[in-house]
Amino acid sequence: MGVVESAAGAYSDSVSGPIAILVDDDTEVRDSLQELLNSVGIDSISFSSTQEVLDAELPDRPACLVLDVRMPGLSGLDLQQILLTKGIQTPVVFLTGHGDIAMSVQAMKAGAVDFLTKPVRDQTFLDAISAAVNADIARRAAATVSRKTMALYETLTPREREVLTFVVSGAMNKQIAFDLGISEITVKLHRSNMMRKMNARSLTHLLSAWQSLPAEMR
Amino acid sequence: MELTSMTQRRAVAAAIGAVSFFIALLTGEPSGLLVTIAVISICVGWKTGLVAIAVGSLLSAEVLPVYGTENGTVRLVAFVAAAFGLWLAVSTFRRISFLDEAYHQAGLGAADIPGLGWSAGPDGRRRFPNAATLDYVGVSAKEMREIMDADDFSWWLRFVHPDDVEASMAQWRHSLETGEPMIGEQRLRRFDGTYRWFRDTGVASRDERGRIVGWYGHTEDIDDRRKAEAALRQSERELRLLVDTVPTMIWLMTPAGLPYYFNKRFVDWAGIDSAKVEPRGTRQFASHVELFHPDDRAAVKAVFQKSFARGEPLQHKGRLCRKDGDYRWIDSRFEPLRDEDGTILRWYGVNFDIDDEVRAQESLRLADERLARALRAASLSELSVSIAHELNQPLQAVVSNAGAFQRWLNADPPNFEHASRVAQKIIRNADAAAQVVSRIRALFSKTEGEPLAIDLNAVIREVCDLLGDRLASSSVKLELHLDSRLPAVAADRIQMEQVVLNLVRNAIEAMQEVATNVRRLRIVSRSQNDETVEVEVRDCGRGLSNPELIFDAFYTTKPDGMGMGLAICRSIVEAHCGRLWAENVDTGGASITFSLPITATNSVEESNAATVGVALRG
Numbered sequence: 103m104g105v106v107e108s109a110a111g112a113y114s115d116s117v118s119g120p121i122a123i124l125v126d127d128d129t130e131v132r133d134s135l136q137e138l139l140n141s142v143g144i145d146s147i148s149f150s151s152t153q154e155v156l157d158a159e160l161p162d163r164p165a166c167l168v169l170d171v172r173m174p175g176l177s178g179l180d181l182q183q184i185l186l187t188k189g190i191q192t193p194v195v196f197l198t199g200h201g202d203i204a205m206s207v208q209a210m211k212a213g214a215v216d217f218l219t220k221p222v223r224d225q226t227f228l229d230a231i232s233a234a235v236n237a238d239i240a241r242r243a244a245a246t247v248s249r250k251t252m253a254l255y256e257t258l259t260p261r262e263r264e265v266l267t268f269v270v271s272g273a274m275n276k277q278i279a280f281d282l283g284i285s286e287i288t289v290k291l292h293r294s295n296m297m298r299k300m301n302a303r304s305l306t307h308l309l310s311a312w313q314s315l316p317a318e319m320r
Numbered sequence: 321m322e323l324t325s326m327t328q329r330r331a332v333a334a335a336i337g338a339v340s341f342f343i344a345l346l347t348g349e350p351s352g353l354l355v356t357i358a359v360i361s362i363c364v365g366w367k368t369g370l371v372a373i374a375v376g377s378l379l380s381a382e383v384l385p386v387y388g389t390e391n392g393t394v395r396l397v398a399f400v401a402a403a404f405g406l407w408l409a410v411s412t413f414r415r416i417s418f419l420d421e422a423y424h425q426a427g428l429g430a431a432d433i434p435g436l437g438w439s440a441g442p443d444g445r446r447r448f449p450n451a452a453t454l455d456y457v458g459v460s461a462k463e464m465r466e467i468m469d470a471d472d473f474s475w476w477l478r479f480v481h482p483d484d485v486e487a488s489m490a491q492w493r494h495s496l497e498t499g500e501p502m503i504g505e506q507r508l509r510r511f512d513g514t515y516r517w518f519r520d521t522g523v524a525s526r527d528e529r530g531r532i533v534g535w536y537g538h539t540e541d542i543d544d545r546r547k548a549e550a551a552l553r554q555s556e557r558e559l560r561l562l563v564d565t566v567p568t569m570i571w572l573m574t575p576a577g578l579p580y581y582f583n584k585r586f587v588d589w590a591g592i593d594s595a596k597v598e599p600r601g602t603r604q605f606a607s608h609v610e611l612f613h614p615d616d617r618a619a620v621k622a623v624f625q626k627s628f629a630r631g632e633p634l635q636h637k638g639r640l641c642r643k644d645g646d647y648r649w650i651d652s653r654f655e656p657l658r659d660e661d662g663t664i665l666r667w668y669g670v671n672f673d674i675d676d677e678v679r680a681q682e683s684l685r686l687a688d689e690r691l692a693r694a695l696r697a698a699s700l701s702e703l704s705v706s707i708a709h710e711l712n713q714p715l716q717a718v719v720s721n722a723g724a725f726q727r728w729l730n731a732d733p734p735n736f737e738h739a740s741r742v743a744q745k746i747i748r749n750a751d752a753a754a755q756v757v758s759r760i761r762a763l764f765s766k767t768e769g770e771p772l773a774i775d776l777n778a779v780i781r782e783v784c785d786l787l788g789d790r791l792a793s794s795s796v797k798l799e800l801h802l803d804s805r806l807p808a809v810a811a812d813r814i815q816m817e818q819v820v821l822n823l824v825r826n827a828i829e830a831m832q833e834v835a836t837n838v839r840r841l842r843i844v845s846r847s848q849n850d851e852t853v854e855v856e857v858r859d860c861g862r863g864l865s866n867p868e869l870i871f872d873a874f875y876t877t878k879p880d881g882m883g884m885g886l887a888i889c890r891s892i893v894e895a896h897c898g899r900l901w902a903e904n905v906d907t908g909g910a911s912i913t914f915s916l917p918i919t920a921t922n923s924v925e926e927s928n929a930a931t932v933g934v935a936l937r938g
Contacts, residue, residue: 128713130749134720137742141727172709199712220716224723 120164120235124148125155125181126197127173131220135168135197138224144231152176156184160192164242166215166234171198171205179205182212191241193234197222244314251311254300255319262296265289269296269305270312333363337372341379350380350399357403361410369410373403436518438476440535444496446476453539458511481507481515488520499524499532505546508539516543569671573654575664577628586671591643613639613647631656631664637678640671648675707756714753721746773808774816776855776916777845783820784843787828794828795836801844809853809916811896819889819900823857823912826885830861830910851918852898858911867902867910889914 122139124146126132132148139146149155153175155167167185169178176184182194196209199220206217215237216230258266261282268278275293279286302308312320337356344352353376361369380399437450447468448454454464457479467475477485484506495502502522507515522537563570564584572581582592590611612620616638627634634654639647654669721742728739784791784798791798824841831839842858864870871890886900893900898916905911 128717130717130745130752131713131720134717134724134745134749137724137745138720138727141724141738141742197716199709199716220712221719222716224720224726227720228723 119145120166120239121161122146122166122168122231122235123155123160123192124168125150125152125173125178126168126170127151128170131170135227138227139231142228144235152178152181155181160190164235164239165192166231166238167192167194168231169194169196171196171201171209179208179212182209182214186212193237193241195230195234197227248314248316251300251314252316252319254311255315257299258296262292262299265292266296266300266308266312269293270309329363333359344379350376350395351402353379354399354402354406358406358410361407362414366407366411366414369407373400373407376403436539436541438522438537438539440522440537442532442534444492444535446535446537448476456510457508479509481509483507495522495524495535502535502537505542516541517546518542569650569673571669571671573667573669575628575656575666577624577667580666589642589673590640611641613641615639627654628667637674648673649678650674710756711753714749714756717749718746718753721749772810772813774811774813775806775808776811776816776853777802777804777806779813779816780820780843780845780855783817783824786821787824790825790828791841794832794839796828796831796839796841799840799842801842803846806845806847806853807918809896809918811916812892815892815896819892819914820855820857822885822889823914826912827857827859827861827910830859832861834861847918848915852915853918854913854915856911856913858905858909860907860909863904863908864902864910867904870902871900886912 122135122144124132124135125148126135127150129150132150136146136148147161149158151173152169167181169181171178178194178196178198185192185194193215194209194213195215196206196217197220198205198218201217201219209217215234218227218230255263264282265278268281273281275286275289278293279289282289297308300308300311302311336359340352340355340359344350357369357372357376360372377396377400380396436453436456438446438448438453440446445468448457448459448464454461459467474489477489480488488504488506491502491504494500501524502520504520506518506520508518509515518539519542520537520539522535524532525534525536527533566583567585569586569589570583571579571586574580582590586592609617609621609624620636620638623634623636626632633656634652636652638650638652640650642648651672651674652669653672654667656664657666657668658664725739725742725746728735728742780800780802784800824843827841831841838860840860842856844856844858845853846856847853871886890900893914893916896916898914900912900914902910902912
């Protein structure tokens with residue numbers, strides 16, 4: 103199978119395939135980066151300013167942002183901050199013509215995947231994109247699991263939730279019965295209902311599900 | 321004998337009464353008392369007359385029994401009846417004679433009223449006795465008499481304009497009831513049917529006892545005045561409309577500088593509560609100053625106070641608070657209005673909202689300065705950042721496109737179509753990079769063509785203007801000694817600006833460590849002989865430890881300096897066949913001077929900095 107086909111194949115799979123979102127005020131730079139990504143079969147869209155990104159609706163698929171730092175209007179670092187406050191966790195790769203240490207520290211602290219300076223080697227750039235996209239895929243997968251577990255958790259009664267909290271902290275049935283002031287048989291009943299509702303075949307399974315829940319629910 | 325006063329009349333009445341009383345007593349004939357009653361009724365009044373009748377009846381009743389009871393009662397009754405009859409006759413006569421006198425005598429007097437006169441009886445019936453009035457309404461004396469006889473109470477209203485009848489009647493009734501003078505304005509019909517405005521004034525005429533015996537009135541033709549007033553009001557309204565509609569803010573101040581009037585546009589613009597401004601002139605000037613931006617208030621106050629004290633027209637620019645809280649730049653101009661003695665009556669002022677222009681200018685100035693900064697490369701590190709950015713962009717494009725190019729070729733099978741397209745782009749990117757390089761080179765070499773004849777004084781002024789803020793913030797006092805007859809020199813204007821800018825900046829920086837009161841910067845331009853001109857920039861800093869070394873590249877005395885500025889300056893000056901040198905001044909500080917040869921032609925031509933700047937930024 104040739105490159106053309108694989109590229110076309112990647113394109114037809116675009117609904118779920120990764121996409122790179124390029125933001126740079128220089129048309130030639132945007133165009134060349136898109137060419138490069140196109141040559142390895144990664145979809146891309148580009149914007150000439152940070153404001154355009156904020157105005158646009160970003161695709162719901164694994165993605166990564168490639169930001170220039172110095173641009174007219176809001177800088178790439180500003181955009182990164184705004185996206186964070188909006189709860190958009192798309193990984194960010196910076197690509198700038200004149201980065202200094204302070205700038206890169208700020209970017210990395212805010213969670214940037216990489217901080218590259220122009221001109222960047224094509225392979226270095228592609229590696230950074232690939233790392234960022236993979237991070238996003240993993241993040242999205244984790245988010246999906248977490249969502250599913252949350253849905254299951256929502257079906258539990260308050261008592262079952264209490265029992266769940268005790269079980270994952272390693273308490274025995276007798277102990278739970280004593281702490282909750284109910285009989286051991288009732289605890290067993292709640293426990294079996296809870297296991298069934300959480301779709302957990304074993305305690306290990308339950309624990310991993312429990313850990314995928316957001317911290318504030320635990 | 322004429323009895324003029326009430327007291328005299330009463331005294332006479334009392335005397336006659338007493339005499340007839342004694343006669344009645346002596347004669348025993350009560351009918352003598354009738355004389356007393358008659359006298360009292362005539363001379364004193366009808367009420368006293370009634371009292372006299374009662375007293376007389378009692379006396380008769382006392383007197384009569386002395387002569388026996390024969391016919392006594394009948395005589396008493398006859399006396400009382402006679403007394404009443406007498407009294408009635410007297411009082412009726414008095415009323416008739418009063419009305420007669422009121423009408424007939426008033427008639428005689430009213431004819432003499434100047435202008436359009438009228439009179440009215442105490443009962444409110446009017447008449448136009450005066451010829452001018454009769455002429456005006458077109459009624460003959462005979463018709464007048466007929467009207468009077470017709471007994472129509474409000475006949476005169478038929479000459480009043482229908483719209484004014486009601487008000488006129490109400491006023492007249494009010495005056496009749498209260499006796500107050502009547503003043504009203506109404507339209508009266510002329511004989512030809514046209515109506516004119518009249519002011520009607522009427523006052524009551526009273527007799528000696530305060531009773532109203534009639535009314536005398538005068539109507540004055542105010543039609544012309546009314547029309548003039550209406551026209552005046554109309555023109556005033558139009559003027560007000562004009563003042564409120566012209567697209568500028570107009571306001572007036574009292575000679576003391578208190579706001580007196582704001583036009584509608586001003587009120588709307590500033591959101592001034594007009595209720596607070598009234599009554600006029602009482603609002604403190606201080607509160608007006610508060611409308612200005614806090615940073616401008618002191619200046620505004622100073623300018624206004626100075627102007628008010630001296631009576632000079634003023635012009636001032638400041639930021640004024642709009643009603644939405646935005647401060648906008650305003651150009652205020654004031655002129656005093658004086659009377660013939662030269663005393664100031666009012667200050668007339670206009671405010672123009674020049675915010676947009678100021679901001680546009682400001683942004684233009686900033687853009688200019690930014691451009692100038694990039695262009696003049698005052699700091700090499702700044703320039704290097706610019707160059708790096710300019711170059712990195714096409715380089716990045718080259719690298720990315722080359723990567724793509726390689727991948728399309730390495731694919732199996734190779735995609736030549738894509739590779740060729742990308743190769744085209746690589747060429748384009750490389751060209752762009754080459755252009756950047758050539759533009760940078762153009763900056764430092766003279767490939768822009770023949771140098772133009774330029775005025776160095778203008779260059780110096782422009783640079784000082786550009787660095788005005790910097791001079792002010794560093795508390796440096798600038799002294800310009802520019803030779804007004806300085807000949808033009810053949811030079812690249814941008815490069816000359818770069819040289820002067822560098823020297824001035826260096827001078828400012830050299831004075832950072834000396835006390836602010838001695839920070840003086842002196843720029844002198846002079847024509848040295850017929851062949852060269854010199855520009856000297858002298859500071860009051862610490863001086864130079866080694867005047868010759870400072871022009872070497874990478875030599876610097878500043879912690880963050882690159883040591884390129886003066887080296888570039890010297891190469892520019894030398895490229896123009898000139899010289900640049902430095903000296904220490906005996907009085908302290910350093911002096912850096914450059915000289916340039918005078919151009920053959922003396923025509924000074926302005927070169928356009930902007931076009932070169934744009935070309936550089938590309």
